[in-house]
Amino acid sequence: MNENELQSRLLHIDKIGVRLTRIMWALILGFGLSAILNMAAAAGSVFYDHMPEKVAETLYMKDFHFGTFSIDALKDSIEAHHLAGIGYLMYSLYSALIVMILSFYRKLIITVVRGGQPFTEEAGTMMKKYSYLTLFFIFSSNPIVTILLFMILRLFAVIFDYGAYLQKKANETNRIQEEMIMSFAEITENKSGQTGQHIRRVSEYSKIIAEELGLKDSQVEMIGLASTMHDIGKLIIPAEILDKPARLNDEEFATIKTHTTYGAALLSRVEGDIMQLSKTIALEHHERFDGNGYPLGKQGRAIAPESRIVAVADVYDALTSRRSYKKPWDPKDAYDEIVKNAGKQFDINVIEAFKSGYERIEEARERYADKDTVEDCEL
Ligand SMILES: [Fe+2]
Ligand SMILES: [Fe+2]
Structure with missing residues (x-):
């Protein structure tokens, strides 16, 4: 069953x-x-x-x-x-x-x-x-x-x-899915060379935005869990590209883009509602509301609402976090950048929810801050 x-x-x-x-x-x-x-x-x-x-x-x-x-x-x-x-x-x-x-x-x-x-x-x-x-x-x-x-x-x-x-039975299925998701998320984090708490923070931000959008508790929980696997496709991206301490060239960027389709392919083999949602999010979290994203160039409501939510959460965290090639942005600048992109990169409604939940998002950012972001590195 x-x-x-x-x-x-x-x-x-x-x-x-x-x-x-x-x-x-x-x-x-x-x-x-x-x-x-x-x-x-x-x-x-x-x-x-x-x-x-x-x-x-x-x-x-x-x-x-x-x-x-x-x-x-x-x-x-x-x-x-x-x-x-x-x-x-x-x-x-x-x-x-x-x-x-x-x-x-x-x-x-x-x-x-x-x-x-x-x-x-x-x-x-x-x-x-x-x-x-x-x-x-x-x-x-x-x-x-x-x-x-x-x-x-x-x-x-x-x-x-x-x-x-x-x-x-239903609880058992959910528990197994959750355990698998947590292990996947951990593996991805270790491999992707991203700051340790990125996945955790994206999950928290996504949940806050989903709540602000008025979604049901069960949906909020599902988005929180499913979002943890958005970058699972990075498992196949060579570490030299992921950890490159400089801007990527076109070829490298093309390789990085494949983490969306590979992630979706990986997750499509697993049954269950959460896994199906994870697959959608993995595939679409780099799509843009105006259709200029990747991998499919989907536009507007053709992108699943959950993916539109995670897209905002992911970018906000990417901006405010240290990467091998950049310093973390000031949260205020990151906020302005996100809001400026309403209707372009991001769904307007999702941005409204991001704005109304911003105080809680900032609390979550501080709660799950990376240990090493306190001092700036010289990169
Ligand atoms: Fe990604
Ligand atoms: Fe990400």
């Missing part, structure tokens, strides 16, 4: 959950009403002598029994209307118990389905336990209702168990 299938199955369970909570609400109302009416009837039996004869007889003089709980056995020792009172009381308690169980289930389902909490095995186990409570009334005069309820409640438990299983 691949990750997409897992997600679509989880979504399907969510949909079933929403429908079930509606049915449960109706059941809760029904059983709640039954609890109240039966309780009223039970209490009424005390006033039996003061009731109009017709009402008293209809309510309390029928042959009343509550299944094999056999209150019939008490028939000789207490008066019939008290017997009926006890019967009503038991019905009322039964309904109240069902209301309790259903409310508990409904709350759990809502937390998971609408609250976006993950399915857990504990929830499934708890549901199973609660469902047994209904069996307490299996000997009532309504065994079919009891069995049906028991089965419905067990069904919930099974759905939750299955949800928990799928969730676990």
